[in-house]
Amino acid sequence: MTEEQYDAIIIGTGFSGIYQLIQLRRLGLKCKAVETGSDLGGTWYWNRYPGARVDSDIPSYELSFPELWKGWSWTQKFPNWQELQSYFAYVDDKMDLRKDCRFDTTVKSANWDDQLHVWHVTGEGKDSIYKASARYLVSCTGFASKPYTPGYKGLNTFKGLATHTARWPVACETAGKRIGVVGTGASGVQVIQSLGPHAKHLTVFQRAPNTALPMRPYAINKQIQDHYRPVYEQLFEKLTNTFSGLAYDLIYRPMMKDTPEQRQAVFEELWDLGGFHFWLANYLDIFKDQACNDEAYAFWRKKVCERIKDPVKRELLAPEVQAYPIGCKNPSLEENFYEICDQDNIEIIDVKAMPILEVTSTGVKTSGKEIDLDILVFATGWDSHIGSILDIDIRGLGGETIKDHWRAKDGVKTYLGVTVDNFPNFFFLYGPQAPTALCNGPSCAEVQGAWVIKTIDWLRQRGITKFNPSTQAAQAYKDHIEELSRATLLPKVASFWMGANVPGKRVEAYNYSAGLKMYKEELAEEAEHGYPGFLRDALRQTVVA
Known part of the structure; x- marks a missing residue:
């Protein structure tokens, strides 16, 4: 089976995935967005239960590209699922997204190749296996895409x-x-x-x-x-x-x-x-x-x-x-x-x-x-923040799985809520240790998304092909997340924000609880100082920070 080759593979086509696809293409990258559903929309492809509507008022709940909002009008302050699906169809029409998407395909595995500095990705469709490789892997599966159903007897x-x-x-x-x-x-x-x-x-x-x-x-x-x-x-x-x-x-x-x-x-x-x-x-x-x-x-x-x-x-x-x-x-x-x-x-x-x-x-x-x-x-919610990522057999340096990495004794550990130590060139959006569940979805997706785009552009300009947060930086960031959470009343509540809704899931702080503005400032500081929390290499030479 031929392995398709890309600069970047995006998992998911909700707000985060669409934003990544648009911006990465503007950098001149060859991209493919892989989606389990049959169309764009992410959560809003699946959400069609009676009464389903968004709880962020417009125009907060849309992408900020002028070529989109200048030509789109809503009919409700809080749009229902039908109107959101119409919006995503409009976005597709304006941005010609489908040509770089593969629908009805679930990413099952992603393996880091430390010789070539690429990710090898395997997906399963209705009647086919899909294989592709890319320098960058961007997970845009969202925090609420894996439904949780209690395992009741009978x-x-x-x-x-x-x-x-x-x-x-x-x-x-x-x-x-x-x-x-x-x-x-x-x-x-x-x-x-x-x-x-x-x-x-x-x-x-x-x-x-x-x-x-x-x-x-x-x-x-x-x-x-x-x-x-x-x-x-x-x-x-x-x-x-x-x-x-x-x-x-x-x-x-x-x-x-x-x-x-x-x-x-x-x-x-x-x-x-x-x-x-x-x-x-x-x-x-x-x-x-x-x-x-x-x-x-x-x-x-x-x-x-x-x-x-x-x-x-x-x-x-x-x-x-x-x-x-x-x-x-x-x-x-x-x-x-x-x-x-x-x-x-x-x-x-x-x-x-x-x-x-x-x-x-x-x-x-x-x-x-x-x-x-x-x-x-x-109506029992989701295995939020990490469930959809853990469903994929993601293997980083030394073949370590992200499931093992995050289920170790110290729990989920990221750097800046967008990267994971030991998993080079892997970015994720709207997941653990970001503002996520405390934040309007498109706003969070664009703040994180803009940082990922800026970072990939920075790497390419310098010929850096392997970019991996240090274990020390990731541990310090986890400690930071826990400290922010302890300064609030959030740990007193058994909520999905803390992972308490799914039996066996580690109860810990899954959200950056100091707000989007402060989070945006922390991301910017990392980039402005030349990414001090990351190790970096090139295929043929070591690049000194």
């Missing part, structure tokens, strides 16, 4: 439809059905509020309440967007200089220096604005100080309790004693979630008090009752 015996939200079937009749939804994260909230009004009966299996925030969506039109387009360039620049990669930022003054009345006024304003304002435009102290966090939770609970009539459901969905610090576990955006949950045809089961014992042929058996179901939905 799951394979269920005679109804069982599906994860991330793999929703194209045709699925839900009206008048008995539906069970396991999980109340982002997809759980959206699918519950979408299916609840039409289900015969809907059972919500809740492990922990979601501190969901009001989305406040509305329709927009081209005229409105044309009015704001003159400031789009400044807006996109601002996105990379805020904590979250959104158009608003945290309040950095001490929360308790404001009077109680001032604090309540801030909360009210952010609540009325909707979206993630109450989370990511609030006081920074909420992330760090429990007393400040308690006050924010009390405000949130008061607002939510006003919308729930049933006292039992009220305590389950918005307990008097908070289950975890608000904002330290991903808060979802909702439209009418609490009103839907208050309906008579909705039942909420606290699986901590009444755990699921097994899935039967007709439904779910808990420790307290059996529930008959036609459809069982797993």
Whole structure:
């Protein structure tokens, strides 16, 4: 079998992969983007469950290339999955991407060749094996691309439809059905509020309440967007200089220096604005100080309790004693979630008090009752940050696998959240130890992506063919990540941010928790100082830093 040869191979064609493909081609590199799905979009190729829509408002959630945003208009402040798929089709049409993509192919292995300084990549398609090699390997698989489904006893015996939200079937009749939804994260909230009004009966299996925030969506039109387009360039620049990669930022003054009345006024304003304002435009102290966090939770609970009539459901969905610090576990955006949950045809089961014992042929058996179901939905999230990378048999220096490298006693270790020691010329985006889950996706993808492009250009100009972070630099960066995390309330929460949602996964800090702006500055410092954290070589000569 002939091995195709490229300068760079990109894994995945979501925002990160598309950005890499466009920019690497502009450097004059021969590239191939390999994608498991049948089209562009990454997560948004797969996300098609009822109610699926993005939780970053436009124009934050799009690529910043002027030749794209100048000709594209959204119809909703928070686009749904159908509109996002239309957007990716538009991007393809404008940038002619498909000619350098290979769809319906899953990368299964990547092996570093220390003689030739290239990666040998093998992929599997529906009816074929794909082989290629490249100087640079860029993983753009994203942090939320490997669905996690709990391994319940008897799951394979269920005679109804069982599906994860991330793999929703194209045709699925839900009206008048008995539906069970396991999980109340982002997809759980959206699918519950979408299916609840039409289900015969809907059972919500809740492990922990979601501190969901009001989305406040509305329709927009081209005229409105044309009015704001003159400031789009400044807006996109601002996105990379805020904590979250959104158009608003945290309040950095001490929360308790404001009077109680001032604090309540801030909360009210952010609540009325909707979206993630109450989370990511609030006081920074909420992330760090429990007393400040308690006050924010009390405000949130008061607002939510006003919308729930049933006292039992009220305590389950918005307990008097908070289950975890608000904002330290991903808060979802909702439209009418609490009103839907208050309906008579909705039942909420606290699986901590009444755990699921097994899935039967007709439904779910808990420790307290059996529930008959036609459809069982797993809104249980992903093996995030590292799951999709570990699914690939990636072997670096000495044949060491990345799975062994990251499952050693000291856990996941990267350098700058984009490279891994012992794996030369390997870059990854929107993965572990970057702002990732605390950041707007396209903003993070472009900050990291721009650094990767700049770095590859720097290497090529100097004839460097092997570029590998030192083990010392990687360990120091891991220590830095842990220190940043310990300065917040995040480690107090069993969240997917900390890896606590997947049994057996190491619980540790998977995110850079100081914000996108500071992260961008750390990346820039590394490049400005000539990449002191990296070892570098050329095929025929050693290049001195």
